[in-house]
Amino acid sequence: MPHPASPTETPRAIPGTTLFDGDAAQKGYQLNAMCFSFNSAANRAAFAADEEAYCTRFALTADQRRAVATRDVPGMIAAGGNIYYLAKLAGILGLSVQDVGALQTGLSVDAFKAMLLAQGRGQSYEQSIAEARHG
Amino acid sequence: MAEIVGAYFTSHVPGIGGAIQRGDQQTPYWKPFFDGFPPVREWLAAVRPDIAVVFSNDHGLNFFLDTMPTFAVGAAAEYRNADEGWGLPLYKPVKGHPALSWHVIEQLVADEFDPVTCQAMLVDHAIAIPLELAWPDVTEWPVKLVPIGINTVQHPLPSARRCLALGRSVHRALSSWGGDERIVVIGTGGLSHQLDGERAGFMNPDFDRFCLDHLAADPDALTHLSVHDIVRLAGTQGVEVLNWIAARGALGPGAVEIHRNYHLPISNTAAATMLLEPA
Numbered sequence: 001m002p003h004p005a006s007p008t009e010t011p012r013a014i015p016g017t018t019l020f021d022g023d024a025a026q027k028g029y030q031l032n033a034m035c036f037s038f039n040s041a042a043n044r045a046a047f048a049a050d051e052e053a054y055c056t057r058f059a060l061t062a063d064q065r066r067a068v069a070t071r072d073v074p075g076m077i078a079a080g081g082n083i084y085y086l087a088k089l090a091g092i093l094g095l096s097v098q099d100v101g102a103l104q105t106g107l108s109v110d111a112f113k114a115m116l117l118a119q120g121r122g123q124s125y126e127q128s129i130a131e132a133r134h135g
Numbered sequence: 136m137a138e139i140v141g142a143y144f145t146s147h148v149p150g151i152g153g154a155i156q157r158g159d160q161q162t163p164y165w166k167p168f169f170d171g172f173p174p175v176r177e178w179l180a181a182v183r184p185d186i187a188v189v190f191s192n193d194h195g196l197n198f199f200l201d202t203m204p205t206f207a208v209g210a211a212a213e214y215r216n217a218d219e220g221w222g223l224p225l226y227k228p229v230k231g232h233p234a235l236s237w238h239v240i241e242q243l244v245a246d247e248f249d250p251v252t253c254q255a256m257l258v259d260h261a262i263a264i265p266l267e268l269a270w271p272d273v274t275e276w277p278v279k280l281v282p283i284g285i286n287t288v289q290h291p292l293p294s295a296r297r298c299l300a301l302g303r304s305v306h307r308a309l310s311s312w313g314g315d316e317r318i319v320v321i322g323t324g325g326l327s328h329q330l331d332g333e334r335a336g337f338m339n340p341d342f343d344r345f346c347l348d349h350l351a352a353d354p355d356a357l358t359h360l361s362v363h364d365i366v367r368l369a370g371t372q373g374v375e376v377l378n379w380i381a382a383r384g385a386l387g388p389g390a391v392e393i394h395r396n397y398h399l400p401i402s403n404t405a406a407a408t409m410l411l412e413p414a
Contacts, residue, residue, distance in 0.1 A: 011361065011363035011364075014334070014363075014366060014367045015333075015334060016332050016333035016334030016335075016337075017329070017331075017332045017333075017334050017366065017367075017371060018331065018332050019290050019363075019366065019371070020288065020289055020290060020331075020371075021289070021290040021291070022289075022290070022291075025200055025289050029200060032199075032200055033199070033200075033201075035195075035220075036195055036199045036200075038220045039195070039196065039217065039218050039219060039220050040218065041218060041222055044220070044222070074332075074333075077331055077332065082195075082200075082288065082289070083330045083331035083371070083372075084194045084195045084288060085195050086331075087194075087220070087330075088195065088219070088220030088221070091220055091221040091222075097150075097330060097402055097403050098402070098403065100330070100335070101330070101335040101336050101403055104331065104332060104333060104335045105333060105335055105336060106333075112335075112336060115336055116336055116338075116399075116400040116403060117400065119336075119338050119340075119399060119400060119405075120398075120399050120400050122340075125336070125337050125338060125339065129336070
């Protein structure tokens with residue numbers, strides 16, 4: 001489907017980065033709505049008690065349901081999930097932001113944390129991630 | 136006449152709240168961050184603000200994607216924190232200042248901004264953590280709150296230039312406020328960090344230093360960047376620097392830096408704290 005001309009110059013893509021824009025917000029609406037509902041403790045308990053029924057109630061798309069079922073964080077992002085809302089689901093699943101970072105970068109949690117600490121020692125992100133990936 | 140005593144800026148990572156609750160401030164991991172706050176507390180004790188005008192972004196507590204305002208001004212008599220999804224202890228409520236909020240709203244609309252006005256608004260860690268860091272031992276916050284929310288969640292985001300102009304409009308409102316209160320401006324969030332995507336864990340001290348070096352004397356230098364530039368340089372959540380830029384505008388034309396602390400990582404974030412006074 002052709003899009004109308006962008007109101008701003010189309011910027012070059014940022015590697016490893018998905019902007020949560022109107023397309024993502026539309027695609028991810030159901031998943032993000034479910035995650036927003038997790039601000040309520042009762043809703044978190046309902047999800048934990050019967051995940052399938054809870055996801056059905058929010059009419060997740062097939063891609064969203066699969067990503068949630070398999071704890072596939074990159075899949076949740078690809079299905080329109082916004083990280084601030086997904087963080088609420090991550091809490092139910094017992095995942096910290098470092099766990100979520102590890103899942104998205106393909107690193108172990110220890111390697112992801114070491115990559116953050118390496119930047120704290122003054123090493124660039126590029127060098128830190130390369131060392132984390134290749135030792 | 137009301138007086139703008141200065142501006143206080145800090146990161147607002149949720150993990151800071153956890154560190155406070157556990158009493159981890161002096162552990163090796165957290166100490167370099169918390170060591171930035173005694174000067175903030177001494178300064179606040181000296182300038183004695185009784186109103187805080189806070190620029191921050193909601194993280195899915197008050198706003199959902201069904202209704203996502205670019206700019207939102209709270210005009211409530213009280214602002215409560217609520218469960219953000221993790222069942223953590225709630226932060227203390229903050230009293231509002233509805234009359235000043237409406238005065239700010241009047242000025243913003245007169246200056247051709249179109250804010251959403253909120254007579255009810257939940258406030259999340261982005262407001263509570265900076266207050267906890269500033270006044271750690273109080274039973275009741277010493278300031279009344281005028282919260283101004285900026286969308287840093289769903290693109291398109293407002294430009295840095297627009298956020299600075301918004302802040303400058305708020306400055307006009309504060310300058311014409313007839314009360315005798317002492318006002319501190321607060322900008323929260325950032326600096327560089329990225330939580331999502333394959334580039335998760337990205338931080339950029341060079342860009343953060345550029346922001347910190349220009350905030351006082353030349354904030355317009357930060358407005359030459361597009362939002363896309365800022366995402367590229369600061370990370371997907373580093374765009375929270377828009378809150379800092381707006382707060383800098385609200386401080387007024389001239390500013391002098393009186394305190395700075397910078398440390399990374401705190402969680403996945405390069406954390407910064409800064410105090411500016413009017414010049």
